[in-house]
Amino acid sequence: MFEYNDNLKKNIVAYNGPLTINLISLMANHLKEIIPFEQGLRKKVFRVFIELTQNVSYYSALVSESPKAEQPKRGIGWYTLDDYDEYLLFKTGNLIFKEHGPILIKNTDEINKLSDEDLRMLKRKTRSQAAVRDIGAHIGLIQTGIISGNPIEVNISEVDDKHSFFEIAVKINKTNSTI
Amino acid sequence: MKNLVLNSEPDTPYYPEVVFNAETGICEISGESYMEEAYKFYAPLIDWLKEFVANSSHELTINFKLIYFNTSSSRLLVDFLETLRKIKEDGRNVTVNWYYDPEDPDVKDEVEDFEIESGMEINLKEK
Secondary structure (H helix, E strand, C coil): CCCCCHHHHHEEEEEEEECCHHHHHHHHHHHHHHCCCCHHHHHHHHHHHHHHHHHHHHHCCCEECCCCCCCCCEEEEEEEEEECCCEEEEEEEEEEECCHHHHHHHHHHHHHHCCHHHHHHHHHHHHHHCCCCCCCCCCHHHHHHHHHCCCEEEEEEECCCCEEEEEEEEEEECCCCCC | CCCEEECCECCECCCCEEEECCCCCEEEEEEEECCCCHHHHHHHHHHHHHHHHHHCCCCEEEEEEEEEECHHHHHHHHHHHHHHHHHHHCCCCEEEEEEECCCCHHHHHHHHHHHHHHCCCCEEEEC
């Protein structure tokens, strides 16, 4: 992942390891400072970054034990942000339980077929069904689709009889990011 | 009844700043909201609203100045707004204002979705 090649020249940031809220916040705010583009694009990157890295933190099947007993376990995974001519590409990867793979594929396929208005409707419906005490609202992928305005690409590869590896890639266009 | 004041700290910018005034009924939530276990943060805010209604006859004005909230927080914000809608339905004068950057359509869309989901009228105001 980190070997020297043409992709490394495009890389703005990359990380592999446990994702805690403090690390996510630190990196997200750092990105706001270092991305050399207009404010609208920086905000979109910040918002996609928070949603997808928190998904890794909450749902990765590979977790890091906290040294403090009262603190929850942290999901382990990686992320990269690369700079291409027309867009920024944000990717995350993490281990998942094998049975979750088909659900993630189905949900992503549904998200990619919907218009912006239909995505908002799905978000409202899904959010209203989430329990208050759930860690997330189960709408992170929908929100990512809305913010990016692009299809979400996912790849799932088999690891062993219980686990798969889940990768997600989202393009954020450099144009039409007016905020 | 006490004011509810939660200051935003530089090392935890994922918690918003909260200033709920028990004397005037003017309440403000500002900053960013993307903490873990959002319900642990928002449940005391909802409890404060219920206690205020039980102990005061003053009207309520809620000023949102949130510039970012993640999807977990949005779930609890809908709950917060539903609580306000019920308080209003019970006869209390409740006003909700949401201040937003007009160049940030994502937040405007979010607030419109909150209004649809919660049934609570929200006044969108440009900053």
